[in-house]
Amino acid sequence: MTLSIPLVLLAVMVALFAIGVYLLLDRSLTRVLLGFLLVGNATNLLIFLTSGAFGEAPIYGEAEPLDMSDPLPQAFILTAIVITFGVSAFMLALIYRSWRLAREGEDAVVDDAHDLELVDAETLTTDEVTDEGLESEPEFDESNTTDTFEAREGHA
Amino acid sequence: MISLIPLVVLIPLGSAALALALPGRRRAQQLITVVALVCVVALSGAFMWIVDQQGALVMQVGGWAAPFGISLVVDRLSALMLTVSAVVLLGVLLFSLGQGLADGDDETPVSIYYPTYLVLGAGVCNAFIAGDLFNLYVGFEILLVASYVLITLGGTGPRIRAGVTYVVVSLVSSILFLVSIGLVYAATGTVNIAQLTLRIAELPGNVQLLLNLALLIAFGIKAAIFPLAFWLPDSYPTAPAPVTAVFAGLLTKVGVYAIIRAQTQLFPHSSVDQLLLVIAALTLIVGILGAVSQLDIKRLLSFTLISHIGYLIFGIGMATSAGYAATIFYVAHHIIVQTTLFLAVGLIERQGGTTSLTSLGGMLRAAPVVAVLFFIPMLNLGGIPPFSGFIGKLGLFTAAAELGTPGAYWLMGVGALVSLLTLYALARAWSLAFWRTRAAALGGANAPVPNTPEGLMLQGREVALIERLHDAPDAMPLQKQRETPRLMVAATAGMVAVSLLLTVFAGPLYSYSTRAGEQLADSGLFVSEVLDNPNEVSSGSGKNEIDGYDPRASKAESAIAQAGEVS
Numbered sequence: 001m002t003l004s005i006p007l008v009l010l011a012v013m014v015a016l017f018a019i020g021v022y023l024l025l026d027r028s029l030t031r032v033l034l035g036f037l038l039v040g041n042a043t044n045l046l047i048f049l050t051s052g053a054f055g056e057a058p059i060y061g062e063a064e065p066l067d068m069s070d071p072l073p074q075a076f077i078l079t080a081i082v083i084t085f086g087v088s089a090f091m092l093a094l095i096y097r098s099w100r101l102a103r104e105g106e107d108a109v110v111d112d113a114h115d116l117e118l119v120d121a122e123t124l125t126t127d128e129v130t131d132e133g134l135e136s137e138p139e140f141d142e143s144n145t146t147d148t149f150e151a152r153e154g155h156a
Numbered sequence: 157m158i159s160l161i162p163l164v165v166l167i168p169l170g171s172a173a174l175a176l177a178l179p180g181r182r183r184a185q186q187l188i189t190v191v192a193l194v195c196v197v198a199l200s201g202a203f204m205w206i207v208d209q210q211g212a213l214v215m216q217v218g219g220w221a222a223p224f225g226i227s228l229v230v231d232r233l234s235a236l237m238l239t240v241s242a243v244v245l246l247g248v249l250l251f252s253l254g255q256g257l258a259d260g261d262d263e264t265p266v267s268i269y270y271p272t273y274l275v276l277g278a279g280v281c282n283a284f285i286a287g288d289l290f291n292l293y294v295g296f297e298i299l300l301v302a303s304y305v306l307i308t309l310g311g312t313g314p315r316i317r318a319g320v321t322y323v324v325v326s327l328v329s330s331i332l333f334l335v336s337i338g339l340v341y342a343a344t345g346t347v348n349i350a351q352l353t354l355r356i357a358e359l360p361g362n363v364q365l366l367l368n369l370a371l372l373i374a375f376g377i378k379a380a381i382f383p384l385a386f387w388l389p390d391s392y393p394t395a396p397a398p399v400t401a402v403f404a405g406l407l408t409k410v411g412v413y414a415i416i417r418a419q420t421q422l423f424p425h426s427s428v429d430q431l432l433l434v435i436a437a438l439t440l441i442v443g444i445l446g447a448v449s450q451l452d453i454k455r456l457l458s459f460t461l462i463s464h465i466g467y468l469i470f471g472i473g474m475a476t477s478a479g480y481a482a483t484i485f486y487v488a489h490h491i492i493v494q495t496t497l498f499l500a501v502g503l504i505e506r507q508g509g510t511t512s513l514t515s516l517g518g519m520l521r522a523a524p525v526v527a528v529l530f531f532i533p534m535l536n537l538g539g540i541p542p543f544s545g546f547i548g549k550l551g552l553f554t555a556a557a558e559l560g561t562p563g564a565y566w567l568m569g570v571g572a573l574v575s576l577l578t579l580y581a582l583a584r585a586w587s588l589a590f591w592r593t594r595a596a597a598l599g600g601a602n603a604p605v606p607n608t609p610e611g612l613m614l615q616g617r618e619v620a621l622i623e624r625l626h627d628a629p630d631a632m633p634l635q636k637q638r639e640t641p642r643l644m645v646a647a648t649a650g651m652v653a654v655s656l657l658l659t660v661f662a663g664p665l666y667s668y669s670t671r672a673g674e675q676l677a678d679s680g681l682f683v684s685e686v687l688d689n690p691n692e693v694s695s696g697s698g699k700n701e702i703d704g705y706d707p708r709a710s711k712a713e714s715a716i717a718q719a720g721e722v723s
Contacts, residue, residue, distance in 0.1 A: 094316065
């Protein structure tokens with residue numbers, strides 16, 4: 001018996017995982033939610049692909065047992081979809097609440113006050129470093145500082 | 157008795173539904189919650205007794221035999237975890253009853269605390285009795301969703317901020333768990349843990365390693381082991397005191413329980429055990445160094461929580477029955493003691509208005525009872541004899557000495573050091589919060605120095621203790637100091653009493669743990685208890701399958717082969 005996994009489904013799964021992980025890493029909570037949904041669906045596809053070749057509906061008496069699809073992954077996916085649905089609803093409420101509290105027209109993850117204190121404590125020790133000195137420093141990563149400054153301005 | 161197994165999940169879930177149906181009637185909700193949890197305590201205590209006498213209780217849900225239906229398994233480990241969790245849930249519930257009554261939470265329109273709390277309990281119990289991976293996943297999800305609600309309770313700014321971190325990290329770990337289940341199913345064609353024991357052993361070594369690591373990462377995030385623990389001290393301290401207490405006691409331990417099951421039942425002779433020893437050492441050290449540099453007692457305790465997960469992983473990584481026995485005893489001890497400490501901090505916060513070590517002071521005079529209630533579990537966690545913490549660590553070190561490898565000896569040293577540092581961090585918190593005078597706390601360095609030489613010496617030490625922490629993040633702003641209801645103190649005292657009982661009855665409990673450890677070390681025992689005919693189902697030969705139908709035997713293998721070709 002030859003069995004095969006359709007390349008299209010596999011490619012879709014990979015694409016969903018890639019885009020989903022990218023979105024999960026974003027600072028905006030709405031994108032995090034979208035990323036979670038994509039990754040969740042990619043996982044469902046993965047489980048679906050584990051059931052092997054496609055067959056008849058796995059209803060007793062409808063088809064020969066050997067022609068049936070494996071029903072267990074479908075049950076897993078169904079459960080996972082329900083859980084994802086519930087968690088997404090909760091995430092939406094959380095995002096809305098976070099947005100209401102932030103009042104900045106954004107839904108970005110709020111900085112931790114404790115982390116910012118630590119950042120301040122570190123900058124105290126590097127006061128004598130000038131901008132020219134930083135620019136000539138080869139390891140210096142510009143994107144890091146702009147992030148930090150934005151975050152600190154937001155909390156000033 | 158076997159048919160009573162699902163009740164530990166159904167009672168809390170049903171009661172949660174009932175409590176949710178009575179939104180305005182706070183008294184009724186509280187009564188339902190207390191009664192439900194008392195029932196669960198009684199049931200799991202009975203399970204522990206019976207399982208120890210007669211061996212594991214296995215229920216095949218719906219009468220479907222093991223590889224096809226869902227198995228619910230209560231063995232010695234599950235029964236102990238169930239009992240300890242139920243006691244902790246009940247103790248913390250009484251504490252929150254006291255707190256809720258005093259805070260006038262009757263004013264809130266919708267009362268979701270008690271139903272959610274029960275759902276959390278149901279999820280924890282479901283994870284402990286799960287006989288297959290997917291049911292374990294469902295248990296995890298139930299408790300996680302309940303914990304999302306509890307950690308953001310009230311929806312204040314700091315809680316939402318901490319909750320977002322917690323929710324996103326937990327979502328990622330859930331997805332990883334689900335992916336791991338998919339991979340396990342693809343490789344073996346089953347999710348029943350007993351059948352997996354047989355089938356995973358037949359897989360090639362690299363596939364086993366991949367599955368093991370995938371599951372370890374998924375569980376490790378929940379258990380808060382070293383590189384995956386970053387989320388915990390950020391999110392736990394902001395929740396209400398009873399919620400933090402129950403999370404600290406139970407949620408990480410569910411992850412540890414899953415790691416125990418995976419390492420003993422699914423991958424009994426895995427090379428990952430060596431990795432676990434390294435992880436244990438790093439968790440111990442990094443966690444306690446975090447604790448030593450904290451100014452806020454809640455954050456400090458969160459770091460000691462992470463650190464002591466290292467002890468549990470240490471016992472699992474040794475992969476001997478003595479190691480498992482020590483881990484099992486240590487889990488019971490740690491759940492109780494860590495919860496008690498967080499409850500005591502709840503009392504400190506209430507009485508002193510803050511959990512910041514810079515502002516607390518003079519509480520020995522103001523609240524002598526709280527001082528004692530914090531002091532006893534502190535000594536216990538630090539491993540001072542004769543408390544159960546000492547016995548647990550002694551068990552771990554004995555098992556390590558029996559193992560006798562260099563790694564085990566190194567870990568003994570690390571464990572002893574961490575035990576001392578735990579005591580240092582907690583004792584400093586205790587002396588700053590309780591021992592020094594209120595004036596010294598309020599005035600800082602400018603406080604009038606007592607004239608006696610002892611006073612001068614003490615003053616100098618307090619300043620030195622605080623000085624080293626000048627960079628550490630501080631606690632939330634001061635809250636109003638309030639009266640402490642008797643029930644809160646009584647619940648904490650009850651939990652301290654339970655932790656002392658663990659010490660008094662350490663002998664029977666440790667021999668119980670030893671039997672449980674031996675049970676775990678023999679992975680075939682679990683298989684023979686769950687499966688009726690393990691030999692027939694072992695290799696998926698198709699003989700025992702319904703009408704000769706075995707979709708997995710050939711499909712899974714060719715699916716993997718196909719996947720390999722495609723990629």
